Amino acid sequence: MNGNYWSWERFADAFPIVLEGLGTLISVTISTFIFALLFGFVWTFLRRIKNKQINWIVTWLMEFIRSTPPIVQLFFIYYAWPVMPVIGVTLSGFASAVIGLGIHFSCYIGEIYRSGIESVDTGQWEAATALNLSTWDKWSKIILPQAIPPTIPMLGNYFIILFKEVPITSTIGVQGILFMANSYGAQNWAYIEALTIVGLILLALSYPSAVLIKKLEVKMNTRFDKNAAIQMNKGVTQQ
Amino acid sequence: MNPITDIGGQLIPGLGITISILLASALFSYLMAFIAGLCRLSKNVFLRKFTGLYVEVFRGTSLIVQLFWFVYAIPILFGVNLGSNWSIGVIAIGLNYGAYLSEVVRSSILAVAPGQSEAATALNMTSFQKMRLVIFPQAVRMMLPEFANYTIQMLKGTALVSLISLNDVLYYGNILRSSNLSYAPLIYIVVLIIYFLLALPLILFSRKAEKIAKKGVAN
Numbered sequence: 001m002n003g004n005y006w007s008w009e010r011f012a013d014a015f016p017i018v019l020e021g022l023g024t025l026i027s028v029t030i031s032t033f034i035f036a037l038l039f040g041f042v043w044t045f046l047r048r049i050k051n052k053q054i055n056w057i058v059t060w061l062m063e064f065i066r067s068t069p070p071i072v073q074l075f076f077i078y079y080a081w082p083v084m085p086v087i088g089v090t091l092s093g094f095a096s097a098v099i100g101l102g103i104h105f106s107c108y109i110g111e112i113y114r115s116g117i118e119s120v121d122t123g124q125w126e127a128a129t130a131l132n133l134s135t136w137d138k139w140s141k142i143i144l145p146q147a148i149p150p151t152i153p154m155l156g157n158y159f160i161i162l163f164k165e166v167p168i169t170s171t172i173g174v175q176g177i178l179f180m181a182n183s184y185g186a187q188n189w190a191y192i193e194a195l196t197i198v199g200l201i202l203l204a205l206s207y208p209s210a211v212l213i214k215k216l217e218v219k220m221n222t223r224f225d226k227n228a229a230i231q232m233n234k235g236v237t238q239q
Numbered sequence: 240m241n242p243i244t245d246i247g248g249q250l251i252p253g254l255g256i257t258i259s260i261l262l263a264s265a266l267f268s269y270l271m272a273f274i275a276g277l278c279r280l281s282k283n284v285f286l287r288k289f290t291g292l293y294v295e296v297f298r299g300t301s302l303i304v305q306l307f308w309f310v311y312a313i314p315i316l317f318g319v320n321l322g323s324n325w326s327i328g329v330i331a332i333g334l335n336y337g338a339y340l341s342e343v344v345r346s347s348i349l350a351v352a353p354g355q356s357e358a359a360t361a362l363n364m365t366s367f368q369k370m371r372l373v374i375f376p377q378a379v380r381m382m383l384p385e386f387a388n389y390t391i392q393m394l395k396g397t398a399l400v401s402l403i404s405l406n407d408v409l410y411y412g413n414i415l416r417s418s419n420l421s422y423a424p425l426i427y428i429v430v431l432i433i434y435f436l437l438a439l440p441l442i443l444f445s446r447k448a449e450k451i452a453k454k455g456v457a458n
Contacts, residue, residue, distance in 0.1 A: 063442060067394070067435060069396075069397075069434055071399060072398055072409055072412070072431055072434065075409075075416075076424070076427040076428070076431070079420075080423035080424040083420060083421050083423050084424050164299075164300065164301040165301065167301045168303050170303075171402065178301075178303065191307070191311035191312070192311055192316065195304065195307050196308070196312065198304050199300045199304050199305075199308060202301060203295075203299040207299045
C-alpha cells in the first residue's frame with residue numbers, strides 16, 4: 001500500500017483500529033480529571049497557609065508547573081522517576097499520564113477553587129464564626145457548598161482542555177486514539193486517513209461538550225447572580 | 240558527566256529552535272487572531288461562518304494531532320509544500336493559538352462600552368477611524384493579559400515540535416537521556432528550568448498586563 005493519496009478504503013480500514021483507542025482516551029481523561037480535582041484542594045489548602053515564605057514557595061511552584069510543557073513533565077515521570085534514588089518506582093504509561101497531567105491541571109483547578117472561595121461573601125464567614133461552628137463544619141456546610149458550584153462551568157472548560165491534551169500521552173505509550181493512528185500509519189505507511197479520523201473523533205466529542213458547557217455557564221450565571229445569592233443565603237441558614 | 244551546568248551546556252543548541260519557533264508562531268498567531276477575530280465580527284455571513292469553522296476546528300482538536308496532520312496530510316491532500324518541518328511547526332502552532340486568540344480579540348472588541356462606538360458615530364468618524372482611534376486602543380488593552388497567557392501556552396506547545404524531528408531543547412534532552420539514563424531526573428529538571436526561564440518574562444508581563452488592562456478603558 002502507498003500513502004501518497006487519500007483512500008476511502010483505507011479510511012474504513014483504519015476507523016475500527018483507531019476507535020479501539022477511544023476507551024483508553026476517555027478513561028485516562030476521566031481518571032486524570034478526578035486526580036486533578038482532588039489534588040487541586042491540596043494547592044488551595046497550601047495557599048491558605050498564612051506564612052509568607054510558604055506562600056511564596058507554593059505560588060511559584062504552581063507557576064512553575066503551569067508554565068512548563070506537560071510533555072516534559074510526562075517524560076520526567078515516565079523516564080526519570082524510576083531511576084530516582086530511594087523514591088523511584090517504575091510507573092506504567094497510564095499511571096504516569098494520570099499523575100503527570102493530573103498534577104499539571106491541578107494547578108489550574110486549585111486557582112479556580114481559590115477564586116470560588118474568595119467570592120463567598122464575607123458575611124458568610126462572619127456568620128459561621130458567630131455561630132461558633134467548628135472549622136470542619138464551617139468549610140463543609142457553609143463555604144464550600146457556596147464556593148464550588150459557581151466554578152462548575154470553569155471546571156468543565158478545563159475538562160475539555162484536558163481531554164485535548166491527553167493525546168500527548170501517546171508519546172509515553174498510552175494506547176489512545178493517536179497512538180493507534182500512529183501505529184496504523186507506521187504499519188501501512190499511510191498516515192493521512194488515520195490521523196484525520198483522530199481529528200474527527202476529537203472534534204465530535206469536544207465541540208458538543210463545549211456548547212453544553214457554554215449553556216451551563218449561562219444557566220449558572222443566572223442562578224448565582226446577586227439576587228439569587230440572597231435566596232441561596234436563606235437556603236444555607238435554614239439548614 | 241557533571242551536573243547542571245554540563246547538562247545545560249548540552250541543551251543550549253536546542254534554544255535556537257525553541258525560541259525561533261516561539262517567536263515566529265506567536266507573531267503568526269497574533270496576525271491570525273486579528274484577522275479571524277475581525278472576520279467573525281464582519282457583516283458578511285459567508286466570512287463569519289467560514290472563520291467560525293476555522294476557529295471551531297482548531298479549538299476542537301489537539302495541537303499534537305494538528306502538527307502530525309500538517310506533516311503527513313497537507314502535502315498529499317492539497318499538494319502544497321509547506322517547506323521544512325520548522326515552518327510546519329510554526330504554521331500549526333500559529334493557526335492553533337490564532338484560533339484561541341481570535342476569540343479574545345472578538346470578545347474584547349465586543350466588550351468596549353457601546354457608548355464609545357455611538358460617540359464615535361456622533362463625531363462623524365468613518366468606521367475605520369472609529370476602529371483605529373476609539374475601539375482598538377481600548378480593546379487591545381483588555382486583550383493584553385490573555386495574549387500573554389496564551390503566549391505561555393504557545394511556549395509549552397513548542398515542546399511538541401521535538402516529535403516532528405526538530406532539534407529543540409526537549410529533543411536534545413531526550414538524546415542526552417538515552418545515553419545517560421541514570422541522569423534522566425536531572426536532565427528533565429534542567430529542561431523544565433529552561434522552559435520556565437523562557438516563560439518567566441511572559442509571566443511577569445501577564446501580571447503587569449492585568450494592571451494596564453484596567454487603565455484608560457471606559458465602562
